[in-house]
Each structure stands twice: as structure tokens, then as C-alpha cells.
Amino acid sequence: MATADAEVSRTKAWLMAARPQTLPAGAAPVIVGTGLAVHSGVFAAIPAVAALLGALLLQVGTNFANDYFDAVNGADTAEREGFTRVTAGGLIEPARVKQAMAATYALAVVVGLYLVYVGGLPIVVVGLSSIAAGVAYTGGPYPYGYRGLGDLFVFVYFGLVAVMGTYYVQAAATLPWVDPLALAVPAGTVTMEAFVVSLPAAGLSTAILVVNNIRDRETDAASGKKTLAVMLGYTWSRVEWLAMVGMAYVVPVFFALDAEFGLPALLPLVTLPLAVSLGQTVLTRTDGEALNPALERTGQLLAAHSALFATGLALT
Template identity: 70%
Template sequence: MSTQEVSRREAWLMAARPQTLPAAAAPVIVGTGLALGAGAFAPLPALAALVGALLIQVGTNFANDYYDAKSGVDSDDREGFTRVTQSGLIAPAEVRWAMIGTFALSILVGTYLVWVGGLPIVVIGLASVAAGVLYAGGPYPLGSYGLGDLFVFVFFGLVAVTGTYYVQAAATVSGVPLRPPSETLPLAAVVASLPAAALSTNILVVNNVRDLETDRAAGKRSLAVLIGYRWSRVEFLLLTGMAYIVPVVFWLTEYGPLVLAPLLTLP
């Protein structure tokens, strides 16, 4: 489909990249599953965490589209999906305001989570929004200096899973916490976040390997550009291994055989 045939609605869908939303929802589902198993499930905080995660993902997508076009990283030679700012489908100012509006909505949702989870949610929320912007924006974009993989691993894995569990467990604690009570952040939540972190990062690894040559030509130093094809494949395999090893670790401890269900996806 040429850009002349794209409607405005289709262009905004391209900018929002709904195909990336499962990666944002998955860690929230994992954290909610843990809370359910621990008897800490709280439906409203869980729903708010999901909506907030989806909004941050969409806001990050808008930010990437806008800043990559502005910096010249996106070009006609780039493979993959159409970038609406670079292709002229949507004016840069509109994409920028969409980014601001989406992040503002995520902060609005976050105010409820702050009421439930206290100061730790303020830190998590502001850090997540800032990282979403700074991945492609700012004077030193994380994605252009080899830190994109770390950003995804931390915020779309560790933070998303443990944060989702925390806001549900914190709902059972009286008062507004200034720091996470010990019972709201168990080691199991941290370990369970690793597969989500690994698989989310692998999505970026695949994209960066695909874009390696065009990124290098544009001066973007993604981790794939820095370590090359061979070590990017090693990174992918190590992260995939982590995603399958963690369920086995859970099974060998106190959890039932259902935790082995992810092994059904082994090739």
C-alpha cells in the first residue's frame, strides 16, 4: 500500500503500532497471575496497571516515530513498517502532541495507582514515561547509544511485572506507602519478570538486527550495531534460554506443573 492510499485513521493506527501492545500487556498479565496465586489480586489496580502500560507503550511508539524522523534515523531505505512522520502521512507536530497527550493520560491513570501504591509508584511512573521519551529523544537517545535493550529489559520486564504485583499487594496495606512494604515485593515476582523481560528484549533484538545496516548508515549505535550480527544472535539465544529456564526453576521449587506450560512453545 502506497502512502497516497493510506487514510488518516490508518495512518494513526500505523503510528500507534497496535501490534506492539501484547508485549506491554504480557508482563502485566504475569504480575496479575502472581498476585492471584498469592491471594493479593485486586481488580481495579490490575486494570489500571494494564491501561497505564498500554498507554506508555503507545506513547513510546509515538515518541520513536517522531524523534527518529527528526534525527534522520528513519529514511526511505529503512525496512519494516511505515513510519508516519518520516513518510509525511502525519505532520510532526501532530505526532508530538499525540505523544504528549498519551503520556499525560498514562500519568492520569497513574494518579489512582499512586493513591493505592504510594511514593514507589510516583518513581516507577515518572521513570517509565521519561524512559519512553528518552529511548529515541533527548541529546543522548538510549536506543542510539546501545542502551535500548537494557531499557526494554528493565521497563517492559522487571518494572512492569513487579510493579503490577506491587500495586495489587499494596492495596491490602493500610495507609499510603512511602516505600514498598516487604510483603509487596517477593523474590518470586522478580524472578517471574525475567521471561517477560527476555522475550520483550528479543523483539527489539530482531528489529535491530533487521535495521543494522540502515542504523549504522544513519549513525544510530544500537546494541546490534555495536556487537554485530554474530553476538546479536548469541544475545537472542541467551534471552530465549532465560525465558524457558525460569519456568523450570519455579517447577523445581514450590510451584505446580502448570508453570511448565511455556515449554509447549518450544520448537
Template identity: 65%
Template structure:
């Protein structure tokens, strides 16, 4: 264990394992779903708050899972350019991190029981799939992140599912729904909710893209076959730009089709996005891309907050 890791307190180590810098990916989908619920007159404060808590717990559980499984499978090495991982760094015993992962997911399930009571069978299915995906991202017999499926996982679960699910539980609380209804009506999951989820899905996925660009060399050595490893820097940089373009195209499309100029508020973040893009297109080192990851999270938070305001108005 290095002198640096020895100097880290236990509380600080657990905070590092929880990775608070990733919380915008958990909070932003709920914020956007709630903004849309406000705009469509179905806002329900308690389901929104519980959905937020559940999302944060699933995010933390997933972070614990990534920390543990990446370490035990040898994906985190001493040459790692990213933020310190507590399992690989010897800060916390692997068994403790694994136990914390399961306890956190269990807490998410307990919290989600209320949402199941409100939203019925669809929320039960979504909740269980979200927990399973959080583990399967780096664990299990076929880790998604190790086979180039991490991007799809993030786009679906942190974007499409999280935003539409946050809207759905509020609409279900306001309008009512039969517990055993498997396919929600368009009133409970309108096309607008799916469209509103796309920017969040895109920017969340871009966070993973930056992470994978930074880790290309280490992932290549350890056999982690991300899209960046499979197709190279050029592909991932093009992917980053296209996803960011999708994020900004949605507010413009909504403004054009609905004559609601408030949905253009996220465009205020374009200068910040431009500086981030410049870094991603020119840098590969951890010294440059670690700060870029944090800026990407801040971009997600700012974009989502402005987008939610525009949808609510």
C-alpha cells in the same frame, strides 16, 4: 510522498503510528503480575485493570515518540526495511505526532494517579521514570536507543518494573501501604515477583534484538549505535538465544524448586520459539524479519498467558 502513502487514510495512519503489533509488550507484564497476584491471594481487579490501561498508554506514547524522534533525527530513511513510520513517510505532520505523544503520556499520568493513590510513592517514581524513559529512548540529548542502551531499557522497564509494579499495586490494594513508604516490604514485592518478571523481560528484549538485526545497515548509515551495529550479527544472535534460554529456564527452575508443575505450561510454546529462532539465526532482510517481529510478539503473549495461568494455579 509516494503513491502508497497517499492512499493511506488518516485513521489508518494513526493506527500505524500506535503500532498495535507492539501491544503484547505492554499487556504481557500486567498479565504475569496479575497471575502471580492470583496465586498469592492478593488479586485486586481494579488496580490490575488500571495498570493495564496505563501500560498500554505508555507503550503507545513511546511508539509516537520513536516515530517522531527517529524521523527528525534522520534515523528513518527511504531505505527503511521495517514497518512504515508515519512521520518519516509524510503521513502525519511531525508536530501532530509530537503533540499526540505528549497527550498520550499525559493520559497515562492521569490514569496513573489512581495507582499512586493505591501504591504510594514507589508508583509515583516508577510512573514518572517510565514516561521519561519512553521519551529518552529516542529523544533528548542522549537517546538511549542510539547508544546501545535500548536493550537495557526494555529489559528493566518492560520486564522487571512492569511485572513487579503490576503485582505491587494489587498487593498494596489488598494489604495496604503507607503513601510515603519508599522501599516496599518483601510482602509487597516478593522475590517471586522479580523472578517472574525475568521471562517477560527477556522475550521483550528479544523483540528489540530482532528489530536491530533487521536495521543494522540503515542504523550504521544514520549513526544509530545499537548493540547490533556495535558488535555485529553474531553477537545479536547469541544475545537472542541467551535471552530466550533465560525465559524458558525460569519456569523450569520454579517447577524444580516449588514442585509446582503448572509453571511448566510456557514450555508448550517451545516449538513456536524454535521456528522463530531459526529465522533470526539465518535471516537479515526485512521481508523475513518483519514477520519474525510479529511472531516474537505472539510468542511473548502466548508464553505470558500460559505462565500467568501456571502462577495463578
């Protein structure tokens, strides 16, 4: 239910709003990008930690934004089967949640200033567009999350941009000097390898959203929230989930066939039984009783797959 029936402490309510169970989606791509940086000999600890902190702040800020805007837009109703939302549930005043969103994004900007010093103005573009995308997902006059574009947002920002951005700041940090006001991207900091490495994190992050949207398909449709699951229906949404998860297991094989990486790149395949188990649920169930646990387990799959992939890349 979207509305809380029992009293919840203020601290617990804020934890519910921040949704710590979603943090693997913020951390996983940074871990993968760092694994590739180690492989390529460009690992830089401080930029890696800053990228991780920035990614987690963006994740939490987006969680606050979704909680606030879904409530004020009427998308969170009493029939929703997902985890309790604090704004719609009346646990925290809407204005406070909005202030928390702004404060969290402001902290992300502070962290981003250091990354701009390391990597130049391209980081400004990445950072500000990430914040704008997080707010516009469910906020603003035309929230694109209500128009079937949420999956694309997650794929791009929690996969491609996050992994490649993490690799970029570390590669840039190893150069003699990068002008913080430079718009040009230094040679060797954006690579095809980084793009391909980002695909599993992009796919599994999107799979989390697909599970969420399959669970909420009926209530989203009733409230006018046109997610991709609402548009595609259950069958094609499940096909999307299979494609996103399947890609996460094809990419490591691709790297294992490259002599530069070899068999350690296959480490993520250890998580395949978990993916198969999740598939049995996602492909047959639509209720919150089954899909709420599946949602958390998909986040765990993302975390485990990313950690093992990063380890495999670093070992080579």
C-alpha cells in the same frame, strides 16, 4: 520502505503510529504479575486493570515518541526495511505526532494517580521514570537508544519494572491502608519471586527489539544510530537473542521444581516449537522480508508465553 507510496486514511495512519502489534509487550508483563498475585492470594482486580491500562498507554506513548524522534533525528530513511513510520513517511505532521505523544503520556499520568493512591509515592518514581525513559530512548540531546542502551531499557521497563510493579500495586491494595504520600515500600509487596517471574517477559520483550535491530542494522549504522546490534554485529546479536529467549524457558523449569508451584509452571513450554521456528529465521536472515513477520511472531510468542506462565502460576 520508510516512505508510504500510496494514500493512507487518517485513521489508518494513526493506527500505524500507535503500532497495535506492539501492545503484547505492554500487556504481557501485567498478565504475568497478575498471575503471581493470584498465586500469592493478593489479587486485586481494579489495580490490575489500572496497571494494564497504564502499561498500554506508556507503550503507545513510547511508540509515538520513537516515530517522531527517529524521523526528526534522521534515523528513518527510505532504505529502512521496517514497517512504515508515519512521521518520516509524511502521513502525519511531526507536530501532531508530538502532541499525540504528550497526550498519551498525560493519560498514563491520570491512571497513575489512582495507582499512587493505592501504592504510595514509589509509583510516582516508577511512572515518571518510565515516561522519561520512553522519551529519552530516541529523544533529547543524548538518546540512549542510539548508544546501545535500548536493550537494557526494554529489559528493565518492559520486564522487571512492569511485572514487579503490577504485583506491587495489587499486594499493596490488599493491605489495610497505604499512605499515598509514603515513600516506604510496604513489606511483602516487592519479592524475590516477583523478580524471577519477571525475567521471561523481560527476555522476550528484549528479543523483539533484537529482531528489529538485526533487520535495521545496516541502515541504522549508515544513519549514525548505534544500536547494540550495530555495536555487536550479527553473530553476537543472535547470541543475545538466544540468551533472552532461552531464559524464558529456563525460568518456568525453575518454578516447576519448587513444590509450591509444581508442574503447571511448565505450561509456557508449549510455545517452544514457535521459539525454535523463530530461531531458524533470526539466526539465518537479515532482510525485512523475513524479519518483519518474525518480529510480529516474536510478539505473539511473548503474549502466548506470558498468558500460559500466568495461568500456570495462578493454578497453583
